[in-house]
Amino acid sequence: MxxxxxxxxxxxxxxxxxxxxxxxxxxxxxxxxxxxxxxxxxxxxxxxxxxxxxxxxxxxxxxxxxxxxxxxxxxxxxxxxxxxxxxxxxxxxxxxxxxxxxxxxxxxxxxxxxxxxxxxxxxxxxxxxxxxxxxxxxxxxxxxxxxxxxxxxxxxxxxxxxxxxxxxxGKHDRSWPDHEVLSLYGFEKTFPSLRVVLEGKHHEDAILDTGSDAPMLISADYARDTGLLKGRKTSTAMTMGAEGAALGTIFTLETLRLGSFTLRGVPVQVIEDWRMEAPIYVGWTMLRAFDTVVSLGQKTLRLKPDAASLSAVFPKDRSGLAAQRRGNTIQIFHVARNSPAWFAGLRDNDVIVSINGVPVSPNYPAPGVRMGYGPAGQQIAVVTSDGRRFNIVLSDYF
CATH class of the missing domain: 2.40.70.10 (Acid Proteases)
Structure with a gap:
């Protein structure tokens, strides 16, 4: 993480x-x-x-x-x-x-x-x-x-x-007149799935995984077979789960359709050595624009869109840094290739001790705050443990 x-x-x-x-x-x-x-x-x-x-x-x-x-x-x-x-x-x-x-x-x-x-x-x-x-x-x-x-x-x-x-x-009799109802299926294969359409041409079953905060994960074989990576601006991404870390690819999907709703600019992580039964997973952040009711018992997903959220740009990282806090430092474990952090000169295993002139502490940056998700053009100044200074200018690097 x-x-x-x-x-x-x-x-x-x-x-x-x-x-x-x-x-x-x-x-x-x-x-x-x-x-x-x-x-x-x-x-x-x-x-x-x-x-x-x-x-x-x-x-x-x-x-x-x-x-x-x-x-x-x-x-x-x-x-x-x-x-x-x-x-x-x-x-x-x-x-x-x-x-x-x-x-x-x-x-x-x-x-x-x-x-x-x-x-x-x-x-x-x-x-x-x-x-x-x-x-x-x-x-x-x-x-x-x-x-x-x-x-x-x-x-x-x-x-x-x-x-x-x-x-x-479960199985309550509450009505949801303002929600669009989508079917969840695939339970005979263990995991609940829903139909998604990638960029208007790839109709696929995607597993709904509310335990993941990645909007979409796809297998590398599927990405190659469908040509999804051709002509794309891509970068590298470090994915981490209970089994450890793995280096993969990240890109932006132009559109994704859920039911009658279209999401734009969706970040997608490509995973090698994929063991799961379906080639696509969608996480709970894919539901960012909706009031959603999930009923595995009734095998339904109900969506009520928020117009402003649905039309907004999908939040994504613009720094290229993946790191973990360790006491009063932040340990970088991956710098995405050709990202703002990469071009600034930061590399894997660098240790950050200050951000925007403020020393790193257990409370700064505030736990969970994603400074790398700021708007393109925003600058972040960091200092590493060996005294080097770097200026990261956020941009859409994938």
């Missing part, structure tokens, strides 16, 4: 948990515990689209309140491994997680009571993986990840223009 001022090209790939074969016949969940939850009145929670790097909702696990990342690209919900041990959850067996490039192993635990936004969910098991790195990369404490097993019972509404999010009871 990238540090905020810097390019946020890195993916927050959901893990695509696939539980290993495990007999759960002896596991029982009592109904009495769920009767203790009061009647739900869905309430909005604030979100900050260009500061937060994930969608999150409040959850209650065995009576303990915490926040959880909302991840439709994950089949199995999960909990931080250390937290599972601290809560003394009942161990059930092992599980695996498929990422873009490899498979991970973990444990599976039973939860007695579980609720999302006050809405009780029955028969919840949680996979246990190390989520500390995920939390560090998103600048938020993420003890729990909500996967499809929970989201099939809980709908959620993301109002990005209104900077708010909330959970809703």
């Amino acid at each position: 990238t540090e905020p001022f810097l390019s946020r090209r890195a993916m927050m790939k959901s893990l695509g948990f696939a539980a290993s074969a495990l007999a759960l016949a002896d596991v029982t969940w009592g109904d009495a515990a769920f009767a203790a939850f009061p009647e739900v009145r869905p309430e909005w929670a604030p979100m900050h689209p260009y500061v937060d790097h994930c969608l999150s909702l409040p959850v209650q696990v065995n009576g303990q309140m915490m926040h959880a990342m909302v991840d439709s690209g994950t089949t199995q919900s999960s909990i931080d491994h250390d937290l599972a041990l601290d809560m003394d959850l009942r161990y059930l067996g092992t599980t695996t997680a498929d990422t873009f490039t490899q498979q991970m192993s973990g444990a599976l635990y039973k939860v007695d009571t579980f609720a999302v936004s006050g809405i009780p969910v029955r028969r919840v098991t949680l996979a246990a993986f190390e989520l500390a790195e995920l939390a560090r990369r998103t600048y938020r404490d993420i003890p729990v990840v909500l996967g499809q097993d929970v989201l099939e019972d809980i709908d959620f509404q993301i109002d990005v223009p209104g900077s708010r999010i909330r959970g809703l009871p």
Whole structure:
């Protein structure tokens, strides 16, 4: 993941948990515990689209309140491994997680009571993986990840223009007269998909992955087979997931159609060694112009556009820096080729100690703020640990 001022090209790939074969016949969940939850009145929670790097909702696990990342690209919900041990959850067996490039192993635990936004969910098991790195990369404490097993019972509404999010009871009878309804399908292949049209000619099924803040990820083979990279201004991008870092390509898609709506200037990351079943993933930031209701249970995606957001230029990095904060410094782990930072002279492994005359600290730049997403022509002055000074002039380098 990238540090905020810097390019946020890195993916927050959901893990695509696939539980290993495990007999759960002896596991029982009592109904009495769920009767203790009061009647739900869905309430909005604030979100900050260009500061937060994930969608999150409040959850209650065995009576303990915490926040959880909302991840439709994950089949199995999960909990931080250390937290599972601290809560003394009942161990059930092992599980695996498929990422873009490899498979991970973990444990599976039973939860007695579980609720999302006050809405009780029955028969919840949680996979246990190390989520500390995920939390560090998103600048938020993420003890729990909500996967499809929970989201099939809980709908959620993301109002990005209104900077708010909330959970809703699944299969509710609420009407949405101002929303366009799109079908979600592909569940027989594990992940929810929707139809997208790339630049008016490539009609494809794309997996909806709300655990990713990258607008669109595509496989390198698909990009080559369709000729999407021909004649494009491209650059390099470092993608990071649970399995580590990988160098790929980034470019801008002229148009992308969702239903009857057209998005323009969409940043796309191209991933080599793609292991997933579909060649295209779209993340939650693709929904930046909409009030969206996601219902995996009803297999629908409802969109209500915000006219100003829909017509605005899609936010993207204009610096070319990918980095991570380390104490009072920012460590650069990738400088995009032919980007403003590249031409300024910055390189991989340089260490930034000052930005625009202000020393780097845990609170500056403010966690989550993306200074590299500023307008073309804006200048950012940085000083590295060896005393060198650089002036980055933001521009559309891809």
